[in-house]
Amino acid sequence: MARKQTYPLVKAAEKYAVQVISGKIVACKWIKLACQRHLDDLERSKDSKYPYHFSPARAEKVAKFLQLLPHTKGKWANKRELIKLEPWQLFGVCIPFGWLHKKDDTRRYRTILIFVPRKNGKSIIGGGLGIYMFTADGEFGAEVYSGATTEKQAWEVFRPAKLMVDRTPELRDHYGVDVNASNMCRTDDGSRFEPVIGKPGDGSSPSCAIVDEYHEHQDSTLFDTMETGMGAREQPIMLVITTAGSSIGGPCHLLVRDAERMLEGVIDRPDLWAMLYTIDKGDDWTSEASLIKANPNHGVSINADFLLARQRDAMQSATKQATFRTKHLNEWVGAKNAWINMLRWKEAPARKSLTELEGRRCIIGLDLASKIDIAGNILLFPPVDDDPYWHVHGRYYLPEARVIEELDSNTSRYREFDALGLLTLTDGEVIDFEVIKEDLREFAGRFDIEAVAYDPWQATQLAQEMEAEGLPMVEIRQTVQNISEPMKELEALTLRRVLAHGDCPILTWMASNVVAKLDVKDNIYPNKERPENKIDGIVGLIMAINRVLAGGSPDNNESFMDSIRNPIIA
Missing domain, CATH: 3.40.50.300 (P-loop containing nucleotide triphosphate hydrolases)
Known part of the structure:
Protein backbone atom coordinates (compact mmCIF):
# COMPACT_ATOMS: atom_id res chain seq x y z
CA MET A 1 0.00 0.00 0.00
CA LYS A 336 -4.01 59.88 2.90
CA ASN A 337 -5.95 57.16 4.65
CA ALA A 338 -8.45 54.86 3.06
CA TRP A 339 -11.55 56.55 4.40
CA ILE A 340 -14.35 54.02 4.87
CA ASN A 341 -13.98 50.90 7.00
CA MET A 342 -14.97 48.49 4.22
CA LEU A 343 -15.48 45.57 6.57
CA ARG A 344 -18.09 47.57 8.48
CA TRP A 345 -19.53 48.81 5.16
CA LYS A 346 -20.25 45.21 4.22
CA GLU A 347 -22.18 44.72 7.51
CA ALA A 348 -24.92 47.09 6.34
CA PRO A 349 -28.56 46.35 7.21
CA ALA A 350 -31.01 45.13 4.57
CA ARG A 351 -32.18 47.82 2.16
CA LYS A 352 -35.81 48.39 1.23
CA SER A 353 -36.69 48.43 -2.46
CA LEU A 354 -37.73 51.60 -4.24
CA THR A 355 -41.27 50.25 -4.36
CA GLU A 356 -41.31 49.86 -0.57
CA LEU A 357 -39.95 53.41 -0.20
CA GLU A 358 -42.59 55.10 -2.39
CA GLY A 359 -44.06 58.17 -0.76
CA ARG A 360 -41.13 58.51 1.65
CA ARG A 361 -39.14 61.68 2.22
CA CYS A 362 -36.20 61.65 -0.19
CA ILE A 363 -33.12 63.81 -0.78
CA ILE A 364 -31.23 63.43 -4.05
CA GLY A 365 -27.51 64.05 -4.55
CA LEU A 366 -26.57 64.62 -8.17
CA ASP A 367 -22.89 64.45 -9.16
CA LEU A 368 -22.36 65.19 -12.84
CA ALA A 369 -18.66 65.98 -12.63
CA SER A 370 -18.01 64.41 -16.03
CA LYS A 371 -20.02 64.13 -19.22
CA ILE A 372 -17.67 61.54 -20.70
CA ASP A 373 -17.44 59.13 -17.76
CA ILE A 374 -19.66 57.77 -15.01
CA ALA A 375 -22.13 60.08 -13.23
CA GLY A 376 -24.24 59.38 -10.16
CA ASN A 377 -27.84 60.16 -9.19
CA ILE A 378 -28.15 59.16 -5.52
CA LEU A 379 -31.41 58.83 -3.61
CA LEU A 380 -31.23 59.04 0.19
CA PHE A 381 -34.22 58.11 2.36
CA PRO A 382 -33.67 59.24 6.00
CA PRO A 383 -35.15 57.34 8.97
CA VAL A 384 -38.83 57.47 9.96
CA ASP A 385 -40.58 56.43 13.16
CA ASP A 386 -40.88 52.74 12.26
CA ASP A 387 -37.63 52.48 10.28
CA PRO A 388 -34.31 53.61 11.86
CA TYR A 389 -32.23 53.01 8.74
CA TRP A 390 -30.95 55.34 6.02
CA HIS A 391 -31.76 53.72 2.67
CA VAL A 392 -29.60 54.54 -0.34
CA HIS A 393 -30.35 53.84 -4.01
CA GLY A 394 -28.48 55.08 -7.03
CA ARG A 395 -28.66 55.33 -10.77
CA TYR A 396 -25.41 55.56 -12.66
CA TYR A 397 -25.01 56.92 -16.18
CA LEU A 398 -22.31 56.25 -18.71
CA PRO A 399 -21.81 57.01 -22.42
CA GLU A 400 -22.21 53.80 -24.41
CA ALA A 401 -18.76 54.32 -25.93
CA ARG A 402 -17.14 53.74 -22.52
CA VAL A 403 -18.37 50.14 -22.59
CA ILE A 404 -17.92 49.42 -26.28
CA GLU A 405 -14.39 50.79 -26.72
CA GLU A 406 -11.25 49.87 -24.75
CA LEU A 407 -10.69 53.38 -23.45
CA ASP A 408 -9.00 52.74 -20.10
CA SER A 409 -8.58 50.31 -17.21
CA ASN A 410 -12.20 50.78 -16.11
CA THR A 411 -13.70 49.39 -19.32
CA SER A 412 -13.85 45.78 -18.09
CA ARG A 413 -15.33 46.91 -14.76
CA TYR A 414 -17.99 48.96 -16.53
CA ARG A 415 -18.87 45.96 -18.69
CA GLU A 416 -19.39 43.88 -15.55
CA PHE A 417 -21.63 46.57 -14.04
CA ASP A 418 -23.58 46.76 -17.29
CA ALA A 419 -24.03 42.97 -17.36
CA LEU A 420 -25.51 43.21 -13.85
CA GLY A 421 -28.01 45.82 -15.05
CA LEU A 422 -26.52 48.55 -12.85
CA LEU A 423 -25.71 51.14 -15.52
CA THR A 424 -27.86 53.39 -17.68
CA LEU A 425 -26.02 53.71 -20.98
CA THR A 426 -26.73 56.72 -23.18
CA ASP A 427 -26.00 56.92 -26.90
CA GLY A 428 -22.75 58.40 -28.09
CA GLU A 429 -19.57 59.51 -26.38
CA VAL A 430 -21.06 61.89 -23.78
CA ILE A 431 -23.84 61.43 -21.25
CA ASP A 432 -27.26 62.49 -22.50
CA PHE A 433 -28.64 64.66 -19.69
CA GLU A 434 -32.18 64.17 -21.04
CA VAL A 435 -32.04 60.63 -19.62
CA ILE A 436 -31.15 62.00 -16.19
CA LYS A 437 -33.97 64.54 -16.36
CA GLU A 438 -36.45 61.77 -17.17
CA ASP A 439 -35.29 59.86 -14.09
CA LEU A 440 -35.68 62.97 -11.92
CA ARG A 441 -39.24 63.37 -13.19
CA GLU A 442 -39.91 59.73 -12.33
CA PHE A 443 -38.54 60.20 -8.80
CA ALA A 444 -40.63 63.35 -8.30
CA GLY A 445 -43.74 61.30 -9.04
CA ARG A 446 -42.84 58.45 -6.69
CA PHE A 447 -41.20 60.09 -3.66
CA ASP A 448 -41.49 63.17 -1.47
CA ILE A 449 -38.49 65.01 -2.88
CA GLU A 450 -37.24 67.52 -0.33
CA ALA A 451 -34.17 68.65 -2.28
CA VAL A 452 -32.01 67.79 -5.26
CA ALA A 453 -28.46 68.76 -4.27
CA TYR A 454 -26.13 69.40 -7.19
CA ASP A 455 -22.69 70.79 -7.91
CA PRO A 456 -23.02 73.64 -10.42
CA TRP A 457 -20.09 72.26 -12.42
CA GLN A 458 -21.63 70.69 -15.56
CA ALA A 459 -25.16 70.84 -14.10
CA THR A 460 -26.29 74.49 -14.11
CA GLN A 461 -28.48 74.26 -17.20
CA LEU A 462 -30.04 70.96 -16.11
CA ALA A 463 -30.76 72.46 -12.68
CA GLN A 464 -32.46 75.53 -14.18
CA GLU A 465 -34.67 73.39 -16.41
CA MET A 466 -35.69 71.05 -13.58
CA GLU A 467 -36.32 73.94 -11.22
CA ALA A 468 -38.67 75.41 -13.83
CA GLU A 469 -40.56 72.12 -13.65
CA GLY A 470 -40.97 72.45 -9.90
CA LEU A 471 -38.12 70.35 -8.49
CA PRO A 472 -36.39 71.84 -5.41
CA MET A 473 -32.88 72.19 -6.83
CA VAL A 474 -30.19 73.22 -4.29
CA GLU A 475 -26.69 74.23 -5.34
CA ILE A 476 -23.87 72.65 -3.27
CA ARG A 477 -20.42 73.86 -4.19
CA GLN A 478 -17.58 71.40 -3.57
CA THR A 479 -15.91 73.23 -0.69
CA VAL A 480 -14.52 71.86 2.56
CA GLN A 481 -17.14 73.84 4.47
CA ASN A 482 -19.96 72.10 2.58
CA ILE A 483 -18.46 68.63 2.48
CA SER A 484 -16.52 67.94 5.70
CA GLU A 485 -19.36 67.55 8.22
CA PRO A 486 -21.68 65.44 6.02
CA MET A 487 -18.70 63.28 5.10
CA LYS A 488 -18.03 62.65 8.80
CA GLU A 489 -21.71 61.84 9.32
CA LEU A 490 -21.61 59.35 6.44
CA GLU A 491 -18.67 57.63 8.08
CA ALA A 492 -20.59 57.53 11.38
CA LEU A 493 -23.64 56.00 9.69
CA THR A 494 -21.43 53.28 8.23
CA LEU A 495 -19.70 52.50 11.52
CA ARG A 496 -23.04 52.29 13.33
CA ARG A 497 -24.49 49.98 10.70
CA VAL A 498 -27.51 52.13 9.89
CA LEU A 499 -26.66 52.89 6.23
CA ALA A 500 -28.65 50.47 4.05
CA HIS A 501 -26.89 50.66 0.68
CA GLY A 502 -27.79 47.19 -0.57
CA ASP A 503 -24.13 46.31 -1.11
CA CYS A 504 -24.42 47.95 -4.52
CA PRO A 505 -21.24 46.94 -6.41
CA ILE A 506 -20.83 50.41 -7.93
CA LEU A 507 -21.27 52.38 -4.71
CA THR A 508 -19.11 49.87 -2.81
CA TRP A 509 -16.32 50.25 -5.38
CA MET A 510 -16.58 54.03 -5.17
CA ALA A 511 -16.54 53.97 -1.35
CA SER A 512 -13.32 51.95 -1.42
CA ASN A 513 -11.76 54.53 -3.76
CA VAL A 514 -12.20 57.47 -1.38
CA VAL A 515 -9.14 58.62 0.55
CA ALA A 516 -9.14 61.43 3.07
CA LYS A 517 -6.73 63.35 5.24
CA LEU A 518 -7.55 65.58 8.20
CA ASP A 519 -6.33 69.16 7.97
CA VAL A 520 -5.22 71.23 10.95
CA LYS A 521 -8.86 72.11 11.71
CA ASP A 522 -9.98 68.45 11.56
CA ASN A 523 -11.78 68.99 8.26
CA ILE A 524 -11.88 66.17 5.72
CA TYR A 525 -12.57 66.10 1.99
CA PRO A 526 -13.05 63.17 -0.42
CA ASN A 527 -10.16 62.54 -2.77
CA LYS A 528 -8.96 59.74 -5.02
CA GLU A 529 -5.46 58.45 -5.61
CA ARG A 530 -5.74 58.17 -9.39
CA PRO A 531 -8.19 59.36 -12.07
CA GLU A 532 -9.71 55.93 -12.72
CA ASN A 533 -10.76 55.57 -9.06
CA LYS A 534 -14.24 57.01 -9.43
CA ILE A 535 -16.04 58.44 -6.37
CA ASP A 536 -19.05 60.20 -7.96
CA GLY A 537 -21.71 58.18 -6.14
CA ILE A 538 -20.16 58.86 -2.74
CA VAL A 539 -19.89 62.58 -3.51
CA GLY A 540 -23.58 62.56 -4.44
CA LEU A 541 -24.42 60.82 -1.16
CA ILE A 542 -22.39 63.34 0.83
CA MET A 543 -24.25 66.21 -0.86
CA ALA A 544 -27.58 64.59 0.05
CA ILE A 545 -26.51 64.27 3.68
CA ASN A 546 -25.48 67.94 3.57
CA ARG A 547 -29.12 68.85 2.88
CA VAL A 548 -30.37 66.60 5.69
CA LEU A 549 -28.05 68.28 8.19
CA ALA A 550 -28.59 71.81 6.91
CA GLY A 551 -32.15 71.81 5.63
CA GLY A 552 -34.22 70.38 8.44
CA SER A 553 -35.13 67.01 9.81
CA PRO A 554 -38.22 64.93 10.47
CA ASP A 555 -40.70 66.01 13.12
CA ASN A 556 -39.01 63.78 15.69
CA ASN A 557 -35.77 65.75 15.42
CA GLU A 558 -34.14 64.27 18.53
CA SER A 559 -34.57 60.64 17.49
CA PHE A 560 -33.47 61.58 13.97
CA MET A 561 -30.08 62.87 15.13
CA ASP A 562 -29.78 60.02 17.62
CA SER A 563 -29.99 57.64 14.68
CA ILE A 564 -26.70 59.06 13.48
CA ARG A 565 -24.84 59.03 16.74
CA ASN A 566 -26.22 56.06 18.68
CA PRO A 567 -25.30 52.55 17.59
CA ILE A 568 -27.93 50.08 16.47
CA ILE A 569 -26.99 46.50 17.16
CA ALA A 570 -27.84 44.31 14.20
Missing part, protein backbone atom coordinates in the same frame (compact mmCIF):
# COMPACT_ATOMS: atom_id res chain seq x y z
CA ALA A 2 1.34 3.40 -0.99
CA ARG A 3 2.33 5.57 1.92
CA LYS A 4 0.06 8.57 2.36
CA GLN A 5 1.83 11.92 2.00
CA THR A 6 1.62 14.12 5.07
CA TYR A 7 3.12 17.40 3.80
CA PRO A 8 4.48 18.63 7.16
CA LEU A 9 5.56 22.04 5.87
CA VAL A 10 2.13 22.76 4.41
CA LYS A 11 0.58 21.69 7.70
CA ALA A 12 2.85 24.09 9.56
CA ALA A 13 1.85 26.86 7.15
CA GLU A 14 -1.85 26.26 7.62
CA LYS A 15 -1.41 25.97 11.39
CA TYR A 16 0.05 29.49 11.22
CA ALA A 17 -3.09 30.69 9.41
CA VAL A 18 -5.38 29.14 12.01
CA GLN A 19 -3.38 30.65 14.88
CA VAL A 20 -3.47 34.09 13.27
CA ILE A 21 -7.24 33.97 12.92
CA SER A 22 -7.71 32.69 16.47
CA GLY A 23 -5.50 35.48 17.86
CA LYS A 24 -2.81 33.16 19.18
CA ILE A 25 -0.39 34.83 16.77
CA VAL A 26 -0.65 38.63 16.79
CA ALA A 27 -1.17 40.05 13.33
CA CYS A 28 -2.78 43.04 11.62
CA LYS A 29 -6.14 42.81 9.91
CA TRP A 30 -4.62 42.37 6.44
CA ILE A 31 -2.76 39.22 7.51
CA LYS A 32 -5.91 37.91 9.19
CA LEU A 33 -7.84 38.49 5.97
CA ALA A 34 -5.13 36.77 3.88
CA CYS A 35 -5.20 33.72 6.17
CA GLN A 36 -9.00 33.60 6.17
CA ARG A 37 -9.04 33.90 2.38
CA HIS A 38 -6.92 30.76 2.01
CA LEU A 39 -9.03 28.74 4.44
CA ASP A 40 -12.25 29.95 2.82
CA ASP A 41 -10.93 29.06 -0.63
CA LEU A 42 -10.12 25.54 0.59
CA GLU A 43 -13.82 25.14 1.42
CA ARG A 44 -14.90 26.67 -1.88
CA SER A 45 -12.61 24.34 -3.82
CA LYS A 46 -14.80 21.40 -2.75
CA ASP A 47 -17.44 22.76 -5.11
CA SER A 48 -16.92 21.39 -8.61
CA LYS A 49 -17.80 24.79 -10.08
CA TYR A 50 -15.03 26.60 -8.20
CA PRO A 51 -12.21 27.14 -10.75
CA TYR A 52 -9.23 26.46 -8.44
CA HIS A 53 -7.91 23.63 -6.31
CA PHE A 54 -5.08 23.40 -3.82
CA SER A 55 -2.18 20.98 -4.34
CA PRO A 56 -0.24 20.51 -1.08
CA ALA A 57 2.41 18.66 -3.07
CA ARG A 58 3.21 21.76 -5.17
CA ALA A 59 3.45 23.98 -2.09
CA GLU A 60 5.52 21.41 -0.19
CA LYS A 61 7.96 21.15 -3.10
CA VAL A 62 8.74 24.88 -2.96
CA ALA A 63 9.13 24.84 0.83
CA LYS A 64 11.48 21.84 0.74
CA PHE A 65 13.56 23.41 -2.03
CA LEU A 66 14.03 26.67 -0.13
CA GLN A 67 15.12 24.79 3.00
CA LEU A 68 17.90 23.07 1.06
CA LEU A 69 19.55 26.43 0.40
CA PRO A 70 22.20 27.93 2.72
CA HIS A 71 22.08 31.19 4.63
CA THR A 72 24.33 33.88 3.16
CA LYS A 73 24.41 36.42 6.02
CA GLY A 74 24.83 36.58 9.77
CA LYS A 75 25.39 33.94 12.41
CA TRP A 76 23.61 31.21 10.45
CA ALA A 77 25.87 31.71 7.42
CA ASN A 78 28.91 31.64 9.71
CA LYS A 79 27.76 28.24 10.98
CA ARG A 80 27.00 27.10 7.41
CA GLU A 81 23.40 26.42 8.33
CA LEU A 82 20.61 25.80 5.86
CA ILE A 83 17.56 28.02 5.69
CA LYS A 84 14.72 27.13 8.02
CA LEU A 85 11.55 28.90 7.00
CA GLU A 86 9.47 30.45 9.75
CA PRO A 87 5.73 29.61 9.80
CA TRP A 88 4.81 32.98 8.27
CA GLN A 89 7.25 32.37 5.41
CA LEU A 90 5.88 28.89 4.82
CA PHE A 91 2.40 30.34 4.55
CA GLY A 92 3.14 33.60 2.77
CA VAL A 93 5.68 32.34 0.25
CA CYS A 94 4.96 28.65 -0.36
CA ILE A 95 1.18 28.30 -0.08
CA PRO A 96 0.43 30.42 -3.19
CA PHE A 97 2.41 27.92 -5.30
CA GLY A 98 -0.10 25.24 -4.34
CA TRP A 99 -3.14 26.98 -5.79
CA LEU A 100 -3.85 25.76 -9.34
CA HIS A 101 -6.47 26.14 -12.06
CA LYS A 102 -8.63 23.02 -12.18
CA LYS A 103 -8.80 23.12 -15.97
CA ASP A 104 -5.07 22.74 -16.65
CA ASP A 105 -3.16 22.67 -13.32
CA THR A 106 -1.34 25.93 -14.06
CA ARG A 107 -0.76 28.30 -11.16
CA ARG A 108 -3.59 30.54 -10.03
CA TYR A 109 -1.44 33.31 -8.57
CA ARG A 110 0.59 35.38 -11.01
CA THR A 111 1.48 38.25 -8.66
CA ILE A 112 2.83 37.61 -5.16
CA LEU A 113 3.18 40.69 -2.97
CA ILE A 114 5.20 40.40 0.25
CA PHE A 115 4.89 43.73 2.05
CA VAL A 116 7.06 43.47 5.14
CA PRO A 117 9.35 45.76 7.19
CA ARG A 118 13.14 45.73 6.82
CA LYS A 119 15.31 42.89 8.13
CA ASN A 120 12.52 40.31 8.05
CA GLY A 121 14.25 37.89 5.70
CA LYS A 122 13.39 39.40 2.32
CA SER A 123 16.63 38.24 0.66
CA ILE A 124 15.81 34.63 1.54
CA ILE A 125 12.39 34.99 -0.06
CA GLY A 126 13.56 36.81 -3.18
CA GLY A 127 16.79 34.95 -3.76
CA GLY A 128 15.40 31.54 -2.88
CA LEU A 129 12.28 31.80 -5.02
CA GLY A 130 14.35 33.20 -7.87
CA ILE A 131 16.57 30.11 -7.79
CA TYR A 132 13.54 27.83 -7.64
CA MET A 133 11.97 29.50 -10.68
CA PHE A 134 15.34 29.37 -12.48
CA THR A 135 16.04 25.69 -11.86
CA ALA A 136 13.21 23.60 -10.40
CA ASP A 137 9.98 25.05 -11.77
CA GLY A 138 10.05 22.98 -14.93
CA GLU A 139 9.90 26.00 -17.26
CA PHE A 140 11.98 25.39 -20.39
CA GLY A 141 14.22 28.36 -21.11
CA ALA A 142 13.28 30.09 -17.87
CA GLU A 143 14.11 33.79 -17.62
CA VAL A 144 14.35 35.14 -14.10
CA TYR A 145 15.10 38.81 -13.57
CA SER A 146 15.87 40.72 -10.41
CA GLY A 147 14.66 44.15 -11.43
CA ALA A 148 15.33 47.50 -9.80
CA THR A 149 15.93 51.15 -10.61
CA THR A 150 19.60 51.04 -9.56
CA GLU A 151 22.38 48.48 -9.93
CA LYS A 152 22.86 48.32 -6.16
CA GLN A 153 19.20 47.47 -5.57
CA ALA A 154 19.09 44.89 -8.37
CA TRP A 155 21.98 43.07 -6.73
CA GLU A 156 20.26 43.01 -3.32
CA VAL A 157 18.32 39.97 -4.52
CA PHE A 158 20.71 38.58 -7.10
CA ARG A 159 23.81 38.60 -4.88
CA PRO A 160 22.41 36.30 -2.15
CA ALA A 161 20.90 34.05 -4.84
CA LYS A 162 24.29 33.78 -6.52
CA LEU A 163 25.96 33.00 -3.17
CA MET A 164 23.36 30.31 -2.41
CA VAL A 165 24.06 28.56 -5.69
CA ASP A 166 27.84 29.02 -5.29
CA ARG A 167 27.69 27.31 -1.89
CA THR A 168 25.49 24.43 -3.06
CA PRO A 169 27.55 22.32 -5.50
CA GLU A 170 24.89 19.60 -5.54
CA LEU A 171 22.38 22.09 -6.95
CA ARG A 172 24.84 23.37 -9.56
CA ASP A 173 25.66 19.86 -10.72
CA HIS A 174 22.08 18.56 -10.71
CA TYR A 175 20.70 21.44 -12.78
CA GLY A 176 23.85 22.22 -14.78
CA VAL A 177 24.14 25.81 -13.56
CA ASP A 178 27.01 28.02 -14.67
CA VAL A 179 27.66 30.84 -12.20
CA ASN A 180 29.15 33.85 -13.94
CA ALA A 181 30.17 37.27 -12.69
CA SER A 182 26.89 38.99 -13.56
CA ASN A 183 24.42 36.18 -14.24
CA MET A 184 23.66 32.48 -13.89
CA CYS A 185 22.66 30.26 -16.77
CA ARG A 186 21.82 26.66 -17.68
CA THR A 187 23.30 25.61 -20.99
CA ASP A 188 20.97 22.65 -21.56
CA ASP A 189 17.89 24.83 -22.14
CA GLY A 190 19.22 28.39 -22.09
CA SER A 191 17.60 29.34 -18.78
CA ARG A 192 19.08 32.39 -17.09
CA PHE A 193 18.87 34.42 -13.89
CA GLU A 194 20.28 37.95 -13.89
CA PRO A 195 19.83 41.43 -12.44
CA VAL A 196 18.18 44.09 -14.58
CA ILE A 197 18.33 47.85 -14.13
CA GLY A 198 15.41 49.67 -15.69
CA LYS A 199 13.55 47.29 -17.93
CA PRO A 200 14.58 44.09 -19.77
CA GLY A 201 15.63 44.35 -23.39
CA ASP A 202 13.47 43.64 -26.40
CA GLY A 203 12.72 39.97 -26.84
CA SER A 204 12.84 39.19 -23.13
CA SER A 205 10.13 36.85 -21.88
CA PRO A 206 10.30 36.67 -18.09
CA SER A 207 9.00 33.53 -16.41
CA CYS A 208 9.71 35.23 -13.08
CA ALA A 209 10.35 38.88 -12.30
CA ILE A 210 11.46 39.90 -8.82
CA VAL A 211 10.86 43.54 -7.94
CA ASP A 212 12.67 44.45 -4.74
CA GLU A 213 11.82 47.60 -2.75
CA TYR A 214 9.12 48.66 -5.19
CA HIS A 215 8.48 51.78 -3.10
CA GLU A 216 11.65 53.31 -4.60
CA HIS A 217 10.21 53.22 -8.12
CA GLN A 218 8.91 56.56 -9.39
CA ASP A 219 6.58 54.88 -11.89
CA SER A 220 5.43 51.43 -12.95
CA THR A 221 7.53 51.21 -16.13
CA LEU A 222 9.68 48.27 -15.00
CA PHE A 223 6.72 46.41 -13.51
CA ASP A 224 4.57 46.95 -16.59
CA THR A 225 7.33 45.93 -19.00
CA MET A 226 8.05 42.76 -17.06
CA GLU A 227 4.34 41.92 -16.90
CA THR A 228 3.83 42.54 -20.61
CA GLY A 229 6.82 40.34 -21.46
CA MET A 230 5.28 37.46 -19.53
CA GLY A 231 2.51 37.05 -22.07
CA ALA A 232 4.13 34.05 -23.76
CA ARG A 233 4.55 32.14 -20.47
CA GLU A 234 1.90 29.73 -19.16
CA GLN A 235 2.31 30.44 -15.46
CA PRO A 236 4.72 33.31 -14.79
CA ILE A 237 5.28 34.87 -11.39
CA MET A 238 5.65 38.56 -10.58
CA LEU A 239 7.20 38.66 -7.12
CA VAL A 240 7.14 42.03 -5.37
CA ILE A 241 8.99 42.27 -2.05
CA THR A 242 8.96 45.69 -0.48
CA THR A 243 8.61 47.87 2.56
CA ALA A 244 6.50 51.02 2.72
CA GLY A 245 7.91 54.32 1.50
CA SER A 246 7.11 57.98 1.19
CA SER A 247 5.94 58.07 -2.43
CA ILE A 248 2.24 58.44 -1.82
CA GLY A 249 0.34 57.71 -5.00
CA GLY A 250 3.38 55.97 -6.51
CA PRO A 251 3.06 52.51 -8.09
CA CYS A 252 3.94 50.61 -4.91
CA HIS A 253 1.43 52.48 -2.77
CA LEU A 254 -1.25 51.89 -5.39
CA LEU A 255 -0.45 48.16 -5.58
CA VAL A 256 -0.70 47.86 -1.80
CA ARG A 257 -4.01 49.74 -1.81
CA ASP A 258 -5.35 47.40 -4.50
CA ALA A 259 -4.23 44.44 -2.38
CA GLU A 260 -6.05 45.86 0.63
CA ARG A 261 -9.26 46.27 -1.34
CA MET A 262 -8.87 42.76 -2.75
CA LEU A 263 -8.52 41.33 0.77
CA GLU A 264 -11.61 43.26 1.85
CA GLY A 265 -13.53 41.75 -1.04
CA VAL A 266 -14.15 45.08 -2.77
CA ILE A 267 -12.32 44.23 -6.00
CA ASP A 268 -11.81 40.82 -7.55
CA ARG A 269 -8.16 39.88 -8.09
CA PRO A 270 -8.05 36.07 -8.00
CA ASP A 271 -4.49 36.10 -9.39
CA LEU A 272 -3.04 38.33 -6.63
CA TRP A 273 -1.61 36.89 -3.41
CA ALA A 274 -0.76 39.52 -0.80
CA MET A 275 0.80 39.39 2.66
CA LEU A 276 0.73 42.88 4.17
CA TYR A 277 2.60 43.16 7.46
CA THR A 278 2.01 46.41 9.31
CA ILE A 279 0.08 47.73 12.31
CA ASP A 280 -3.62 48.50 12.49
CA LYS A 281 -5.20 51.92 12.44
CA GLY A 282 -5.40 53.13 16.04
CA ASP A 283 -2.49 51.00 17.32
CA ASP A 284 0.03 52.74 19.56
CA TRP A 285 3.19 52.87 17.48
CA THR A 286 5.27 53.42 20.63
CA SER A 287 4.30 50.03 22.12
CA GLU A 288 6.30 46.83 21.91
CA ALA A 289 3.11 45.06 20.79
CA SER A 290 3.20 47.09 17.57
CA LEU A 291 6.75 45.94 16.89
CA ILE A 292 5.70 42.30 17.23
CA LYS A 293 2.60 42.74 15.07
CA ALA A 294 4.41 44.41 12.17
CA ASN A 295 7.59 42.29 12.19
CA PRO A 296 6.88 38.58 11.63
CA ASN A 297 10.56 37.71 12.16
CA HIS A 298 10.67 39.58 15.48
CA GLY A 299 13.33 37.92 17.60
CA VAL A 300 14.54 35.77 14.69
CA SER A 301 16.25 37.73 11.91
CA ILE A 302 15.57 41.09 13.51
CA ASN A 303 16.72 41.61 17.08
CA ALA A 304 14.05 42.69 19.56
CA ASP A 305 16.44 45.00 21.45
CA PHE A 306 17.50 46.64 18.17
CA LEU A 307 13.86 47.46 17.37
CA LEU A 308 13.22 48.79 20.86
CA ALA A 309 16.26 51.05 20.59
CA ARG A 310 15.08 52.42 17.23
CA GLN A 311 11.63 52.95 18.71
CA ARG A 312 13.06 54.94 21.64
CA ASP A 313 15.04 57.09 19.21
CA ALA A 314 11.89 57.73 17.16
CA MET A 315 9.94 58.80 20.23
CA GLN A 316 12.48 61.60 20.76
CA SER A 317 12.83 62.82 17.17
CA ALA A 318 10.13 63.70 14.64
CA THR A 319 12.55 63.03 11.79
CA LYS A 320 13.49 59.61 13.13
CA GLN A 321 9.83 58.87 13.86
CA ALA A 322 8.90 59.04 10.18
CA THR A 323 11.79 56.76 9.19
CA PHE A 324 11.09 54.29 11.99
CA ARG A 325 7.38 54.03 11.27
CA THR A 326 8.02 53.58 7.56
CA LYS A 327 10.87 51.05 7.72
CA HIS A 328 10.00 49.09 10.86
CA LEU A 329 6.21 49.37 11.14
CA ASN A 330 5.51 49.51 7.39
CA GLU A 331 3.34 52.61 7.57
CA TRP A 332 2.97 55.05 4.69
CA VAL A 333 3.68 58.04 6.91
CA GLY A 334 1.94 61.10 5.52
CA ALA A 335 -0.39 59.05 3.31
